[in-house]
Amino acid sequence: MTGIAMNFTGAEVLWNGKMQARDFGIGSGSIMDSAQDARGVDLRGWRVLPGIVDLHGDGFERHVAARRGGVPDMGDGIVAFEAELAANGITTAVMAQFYSWEGGLRSPQAAERLVATWQAEAPALATDLRLQLRLETHFLEAFADAEELIDRAGITYVGLNDHLPHDRLAAGRTPPRLTGTALKSGRSPQAHLALMQQLHGQADAVPAALDGLCKRLSGKGIMLASHDDATAQARHAYRARGVRIAEFPETLAAATEARVGGDGIVLGAPNVVRGASHAGKASARELIAQGLCDALASDYHYPALRKAVWALVDYGILPFDAAWALVSEGPARLLGLEDRGVIAPGKRADLVIVDPASGRVGATIAAGRLTYLTGPLAARFLA
Incomplete structure (x- = not known):
């Protein structure tokens, strides 16, 4: 067309x-x-x-599964999702889909369903819908299946996450909101906790497994991102593996290390709108004021992208053209979309x-x- x-x-x-x-x-x-x-x-x-280019958003989840188990067909959800994107000026969107031990909509099974729906629905839509697979770093048993899905679906962007509450598990304490997260996963609280303890216990095997995974994916030209880097050392380690995009660095030190190393830095637009991280991490406004941002992403709220631009202008952090570049030119460049x-x-x-x-x-x-x-x-x- x-x-x-x-x-x-x-x-x-x-x-x-x-x-x-x-x-x-x-x-x-x-x-x-x-x-x-x-x-x-x-x-x-x-x-x-x-047009706005959103390189990381998971707000689509409420469209494809409005209630747990209540929407077996994701197709209509994808169409409704595109309508929300368009209403917010988004013309290219990357759906950040989990491939995680967390289960539910973040499970490997849900990822397979979303990929199938995306392949069926996206070609007929005007908005350019793309996929990022978000793989949990300690979910070692799923690495091979995740790689097979990446190859089969032609996914070109992979994010690496670690959502295990390591501090709590190491201290033998119950993770927060255990019952709620267990219900979302379809497991009992006891089974969910046992799985987290098992995954936490294999931490020593993770670095070598990530080394191999990143080498294989990079060799295929797949873009790699780390998620929520907390320290400069963590960002440095990911860069050594060829992971050149830092999504939502949690500290000034991690963001600074990304800039020094020439890595792309993605911050959350909701953080800009709020004026602070909802989790008490680094302020996106402060990082942007120090030149530590290449692109903003919707994260969990699509209207936040355009609203973040006005916030940056209203607070005197950036002129309008530079602020808008963070939601258009910057993310397009990181994704390699020169057109x-x-x-x-x-x-x-x-x-x-x-x-x-x-x-x-x-x-x-x-x-x-x-x-x-x-x-x-x-x-x-x-x-």
């Missing part, structure tokens, strides 16, 4: 990274100076920005049209196809 052909006039446009008054067109799914024989749309009073992230001739026609006063989205266009249109803009597009 080649999308619509239109010429936009009168808007303020983030053109090639700089805000300016600029008329331009789209056609055949691409941006151009002017489209021949195309409908004109007057966008005076609106701002046109590159998007900026508005320039020849780039993919991924656009979001926003009200500059409120930051609300009036229209979203992905690869030249309208995915969201509302309010006063509808009359201008349909006139």
